[in-house]
Amino acid sequence: MTRQHILIVVLFLAAAGLRFADVFRPINQPSWRECDLGAISRNFVREGMNPLYPRIDWRGDGPGFAEMELPLYPWLTALTYEVFGEHDQIGRVWAFLFSLGAMFFFFKIAREYLTVFASTVAFAFFALNPLMVGMATSIQPEGMMVLTYLASVYFFIKWIRTDHALYCWAATIATALTLLSKAPAAHIGLFFGVLLLQKFGWRVVTQARVWIFGIGALMPSMLWYFHAKNLWLEYGNSLGVSNEYHWIGWDFFTDTGFIKGIFSIELTYVWLVFGVVVGAFAIWRGYREETARHAMLWLASIFVFYLVAARTASEDWAAYYHVFSIAPVALLFGFAIKKLWDFAHEFTDAYSRRSLPANLLLVGVIFVVIGAILASLVVEARTVRANFIAHRSPNAADTFAEQAKPFITADGPILVSGGHCFDPRGYYVAYNASYMFYWLDKKGWNICVEDQSIQKLNEFRSKGIRYFVAEKAYVREKPGFEAALEESYPTLAVTDRYVVYDLTGSK
Secondary structure, three states: OOHHHHHHHHHHHHHHHHHHOOOOOOOOOOOHHHHHHHHHHHHHHHHOOOOOOOEOOOOOOOOOEOEOOOOHHHHHHHHHHHHHOOOHHHHHHHHHHHHHHHHHHHHHHHHHHOOHHHHHHHHHHHHHOHHHHHHOOOOOOHHHHHHHHHHHHHHHHHHHHHOOHHHHHHHHHHHHHHHHHOHHHHHHHHHHHHHHHHHHHHHHHHOHHHHHHHHHHHHHHHHHHHHHHHHHHHHOOEOOOOOOOOOOOHHHHOOOHHHHHHHHHHHHHHOOOOHHHHHHHHHHHHOOOHHHHHHHHHHHHHHHHHHHOHHHHOOHHHHHHHHHHHHHHHHHHHHHHHHHHHHHHHHHHOHHHOOHHHHHHHHHHHHHHHHHHHHHHHHHHHHHHHHHHHHOOOOHHHHHHHHHHHHOOOOOOEEEEOOOOEOOOOOEOOOOOOHHHHHHOOOEEEEOHHHOOHHHHHHHHHOOOOEEEEEHHHHOOOOOHHHHHHHHOOEEEEOOOEEEEEOOOOO
């Protein structure tokens, strides 16, 4: 084994250790998706293991069946609950295992395009990216999706290069699982389509394996999302698919906030600011080479998705959607190492034939790129450390839920504050907040900010609701509502951010 191979093994083990350090953290942050998936896993165990019918907690008085991606991840977590009991950390263990697979497949992709050393640098950038490290133990479907997404790219590239049937079938299965894991991953079809056109030209429509790949990759997800849509139509519950408007509109062309938001997230979370210099150098020196062309095509297909879903992809809370960009950007990062090496050789070979100012300029370019590479890796490491510490800081919502449990003694559903019904541009958003339901182990309703009123609360009381778990920040956004609550209902538990009202009591 060479030193370079030893280095990649050490890097892999270090990246795995970095992720493993966060595996045993409970669900202790007010993450809607983590609490939703935790609740769905718990409800599979308690209410039936049929994976076709995932159940959420903010279900009102219905059964809780919800529109979402295929719930394979929470179902696997529930299956493990059956063996080891209900523990939040089990979901993180699964996410950790998915992340190991994702790192493996990224390195395999990098080796298809880069030398061992360049692919090692690309791997370091990929493995240390804060979004990737966070996703590695996050109880969200993106972890499984990233694994199958990268596997589909690897197998697809091997297929078009070798024409081997085994790679075709592997690419088909991996792509199908990717689309089932997260529908936005469908943008990868644009990348695959361009590569197929480059390989076959217009004869692509006559290739039997291309048809097998297309049908096999798409059909399972089409069937699932048709079923999931029916769950929304019948029960009115959705995890941000039909109950939120994500798509580009005419205001995209008049409001620069969308494009600024997309590029700001890319710069901050994907390129880590300094990485832009490294990527620009790689494209400048090697835009004609296959590695740069494929990485840019891959990024272009991703940006089509960002633009189509600009209403969400431009929002900072949705930064995790930009996890798609990290792999092709990491490829460019590693490719820059190769081009820097070539550039340095060209410089030394022609040193004596250039003027001193020209040589100083080229030396400056080399040092700037090396500095940007090192700065990017340092920013990644510092951000990962800061995120790790933040996860362990006591959270006000989680702490309040523990304090409120002794006061919420009656059985039955509860009412909990949700977010806004509409975004600042007037489009509807998914306002349902799952974390209080999850921590209190209750079912019930959310109420969005715009719907808050004493009359509405009395309607909920008529449905048997006794407790209103209110987030003060949301309550105060409705003028006069907090004062009306204080006049109408007694409080059971209070902090500076949350309060529980007894809707059946009187003052």
